[in-house]
Amino acid sequence: MNSVILAVLGVGMVLAGYFLYSQFLAKRVFKLQPKFKTPAHELSDGVDFVPTNKFVLWGHHFTSVAGAAPIVGPAVAVIWGWLPAFLWVTLGTVFFAGMHDFGAMWASVRNKGQSIGTLSGRYIGNRGRNLFLVVIFLLLLMVNAVFAVVISDLLVNQPTSVIPTWGAIVVALGIGQAIYRFKWNLPIVSLVGVVLLYALIMLGDRFPIELPETVMGLPAGAFWIVVLFIYAGIASLLPVWMLLQPRDYINGLQLFIALAILYVSILVSQPTVVAPAVNTALPEGTPSMVPLLFVTIACGAISGFHGIVSSGTSAKQLDKETDSRFVGYFGAVGEGLLALGTIIVVTAGYETLAAWQETYSAFNQGGIGAFVTAGGSVLNNGLGIPVQLSATILATMAVLFAATTMDTSVRLQRFVVAEVGQLMGFKLNTIVATVIVLTATAALAFGADPSGAGGMIIWPLFGTTNQIMAALTLAIITVMLIKRRRPYLPVLIPLLFVLTMTVYALFVQIGQFYAAGNWLLLVLDIVILVCALWVVVEAFAAMARAKNEPPEIDADVEAAEEEARVG
Template identity: 40%
Template sequence: MNSLWLILVSIVVFFIAYVTYGSWLAKQWGIDETRETPAHTQNDGVDYMPAKSPVLLGHHFASIAGAGPIVGPIAAAVFGWLPVMLWIIIGGIFFGGVQDYSSIFASIRHDGKSIGEIIEVNIGKKGKKLFGIFAWLTLLLVIAAFVNIVANTFVSVPAAASSSVMFIMLAILFGFFVYRRGMPLGISSIIGVVLLFGCIVLGVKFPLVLSKQVWIYILLGYIFVASVTPVWILLQPRDYLNSFLLYAMLIGAVLGIVIYRPTIELPAVTSFNVGGKLLFPMLFVTVACGAISGFHSLVGSGTSSKQLDSEADAKIVGYGSMLIECVLAVIAIITAAYVTKDKFAELLGAGGPINVFSDGIGVFMSKFGIPYATGKSFVALAISAFALTSLDTGTRLGRFIFQEMIDQKEGESENILANRYVATGITVVLGGWLGSGSWTKIWPIFGSANQLLAVLALIAVAVWLKKSGKNYKMFIIPMIFMLAVTVFALILLIKQNLASENYILVALPALLLLFALILTKDAYKVFTSNDKEHIV
C-alpha cells in the first residue's frame, strides 16, 4: 500500500473533525469568549500570565507531544499498521481531543485550578487526595520514561544534544527581549527562527558526545531549574520556538512522503498475540499520546489554562493541538511501516523509536534535497526539544500537585515540603531514580497509568458538566472503554512483573489501580445522583 494515502486521508479527516465536532463541543459546553480568563484575573507574572494563541499553542503542543506520539505508534507497530491507524484517528477525535479541550475549559471555569481541585469541588476532598497521589506517581513515570528517551537520543545523535543546549540559550534570550524589552513578536520570531536553524547547523558541526548516565544527570539538573523559573524566562519562549520546529518537521515529512511515496512493508495486521502481548488491551495503552493521554489533562489544567487569553482559544489550543499530535503519530507509524522487518529491528536497537522516526524523516526529506544527516539531526533535535518540554512541564506539574497534596491552610506556619524548590527536588530525584533502568520497562506502566489518568480526568469533567446542567454524554463511551482497557492492562503488567520478581514494578501499578478504582467508585456515586448545582 502507498503511504501517501494514509497521510492525506488522515489530515483531511482531522481537519473536518476540528471544524465540525470541535465547534459542536464548544456550543454544547457554552464557550464564552467575552468572559475573562484566570490569566487576566489572577495574573502573577510567574504561573498565571496571558499568552497570545500562537505562543500558547506552541507551548501546549510541545508539552503534550514530547516523544509520546512517536514512541507509542512505533512500539505498537508489532500489531500491524491498521489497528494503530484506526486507534489514532478514532481515539484522537472522540477520546483525546474531547479530554484535552474539556480539561482546559473546566480549569478556566474553576479559576485555573488543576483537575485535582476540580475533583475536590465536584466529588469531594478524599477524591482530590487520591487523584493527587495518582497524578503525582504518574508524573514520576513521565520523568522516568522521558529522561531515558532523551538521553538515548542524545547518545545516538550527538548533534541533537549540542543543538538542544544552544536552543535553550536562544529561548532564554528570546523571552528576555520579548517580555522584558518589548521587542515585537513578529520581528523576534523571524530572528528566532533563523537563529534556531543556525543552532541545528552548528550542532551538526560540533556534536556533543557524552555517556547516557552523564546525560541523565544533566537532564535532571536542567528540569529542576527550568521547572521553578517563571514561565516567561524559558517555558513560553522555548515552546513557541519549538512550534516552528514542529511545523517545519511536519511539512518536511509530509512533503517527503508526497514526493517519495514509500510503500508500506508492514502487514496491515500481524497477530492478536505478539510475543505474549495482546492487542487488547496493550495497543490502547502503548499508543497513548497519539490518541488519548491523561498527561494532557494535567498540562491543560496545570499550565495552559493559566495562560489562556480567551475562552475561544481553548478550541485551537486543546482540540487543535491533539489533532496535530495525531498527524505526528500517523507519520510515526509510516516511518516504522515502510522499512523491512530486519531494518526496523536494526534501527530500533541502535537508538530506540526516536532513531526509527529520525531515520525515516531524514530519508523522506532527502527526496527534496535536504542532506540525510542534516535532516536526521534536525528531527532528533525537534523531538528532543518536545521531550524536554514534556519533562520540565511534567516536573512543574509534579511540583504543583505535590504542593496541593500538602494542603497547607492559610495562617499555618510554612511547611518545608510545600516550598517550591523542595517539592520540585523531591519530584526530580524520585523520577530520576525510577528512570535509572530502561525506558522499555517503564513505558508499559507509564502507558497504563497515563490512560487510567485520562479516565479520571474524563470522569471529573463529566461530573462537573452534569452538575452544571451541560451535555456530558460525549464522555460516556470514552470513560467506559478506557477504564476496561487500563484495568485489564494493569492486571496483566502486575502478573508479568510478579513472574519476573520485579516487585517495585508490581507495587506501583497495584497502588495506581487501587487509587483509581476507589476514586472511580466515589465519582460514580456523585455522577448517578440527581444533584445539580449549576456551577458555571
C-alpha cells in the same frame, strides 16, 4: 499500499475533527464565552498566571504535551500492523484526545485555574482527591524519569543533536525578553527564532559533541541525566514568560516545520507501506493487541498527562476562554499529526517487508531508533536531505519534544508536592518542593541502575497509568457537565472505553509481572489499580448525585443564552 493515501486520509480526518467536532463541543457542550474573565486576568501574578497570545500559548501547550511518547508509542505499536495504529490515532485524536484536552482546560478555567487534582476534591470528594493525587504523582514521576533517560540516550547516540538541544535554551531566553520586555513584533521574532534554531541544527550536524565514556566519574548517559535534572529544576522556578513559554512556542514552530518537512517528503517520495495492515506473523512473546494497543499508543490518541498540563499550566495563561478550543483541541491535533507521521515513517521507511520485520523482530524493538532511521531515509528520498542531516533533524525534533515536556512536568509535579504538603498541614516553598521532586526522580532513575537507566524500569506502567489518568479526568468533566445540565455523552462514552481497556491492561500486566517475579512493578501496578478503581467508584457516585442536585449555573452563559433568545 501508497503512503500518501494514509497521509491524506489521516490529516483530513483530524483536521475535520478540529473544524467540525470541536465547534460542536465549544458551542453545545462547553459553551465558551468570549467575555468570561479567565484566571490569567483575574489572578495575574506575572509568574504562573500570565495572559498570553493564543498562538504563543498553543506552542507552549503543544510541545509540553507532545513529548517523545507520540513517537515511541506508535513506533512500537505498528508491530500489530499499521491499520489498528492508524485507526486508533485518527479516531482517538478526533473523539478522545481533542475533547479531553479541551475539556480539562475548560474545567480549570471555570474554577480559577485549579488543577485537575484539586478539582477532583470539589467534584468527587476529598477521599477521591487524595487517591487522585497519588496517581498524578506517580505519572509525573514516570514522565520525568523516563524522558530524562530518553533524552540522554539520544544525546549520546546522536551527538549532532547536542548543540541544537542546548542552544535552543539561549534562543528561548532571548525570545522571552523580545516578546514581553521589549514588545517586539511577534511574527518577526518568530521568524528570527526559527532561523536561529535551524542554524543550530546545521551547526550541530557539522560539529557533533560526543562525551567521553565517563565524565566526573559518571557514564556519559548518567552525566546528561544529572544536567537535565539541574536544568529542569531551574526552569521550573523561573516565571513562565521567561523560559518555559517562549521555549515551548519557538520549539512548537520549529517542530511543526519539521513535521511539514516530513509530510512533504512523504508526498514527494510516495514510499510504499511495506508493513502489513494487520500483522498475523507476530514475533514470539508479543502481547495481545487488545487491550495493549490502547495503552501502548497513549499520547497521539488520548493521554492523561495532557489533562494535567491543560489544567496545571495552560489554563492559567489563557487570555480568552474561547482560545481554549484552539490551544486545547488543536494542540491534540498537532500531536495526532506527529503520531500519524510516525506510523507512516516506520511502516514505509524500509525498502522491503523483510527489512521491516528485521527491525520488528521482537516487541518493543521499534521506538525512537526506528523513527530516526526510517525517517532519515524518507527525508533523503523525498527532499534529498543527506541521511546524517535528516537523522539530526529528527533526533533534535524528538529531543526538543521530550525536553519541553520534562520542563513542564517538573513544574507540575512541584505544584502537586506543594498541594500534598497543604493537605498534610504545612506549606512548602517552591525551592523545597522542587528539591523534593528532583530527589524523588533521581532516586528512581539511579536507584535501580547507577547508569541512570533505572528510570526505564517503570516504562511498562507508563501507558496504563497515563490512560487511567485520562479516564479520571474525563470522569471529572462528566460530573461538571451533569451538574450544569449539559450534553455529557461525548465525554462519558470515551470515558467508558478508555477505562475498560486500561483496567483490562492493568490486570494483564499484573499477571505478567507476577510470572516474571518483578515485584516492584507488581506492587506499583496494584497500587495504581486500587487507587484508580476507588476514584472511579467515587466518580460514578458523584455523577448519580449530580443528577438529583440543583444544577450549577454559569451566570455569564445563562445571560448570553437569554440575550440570544431575546435577540
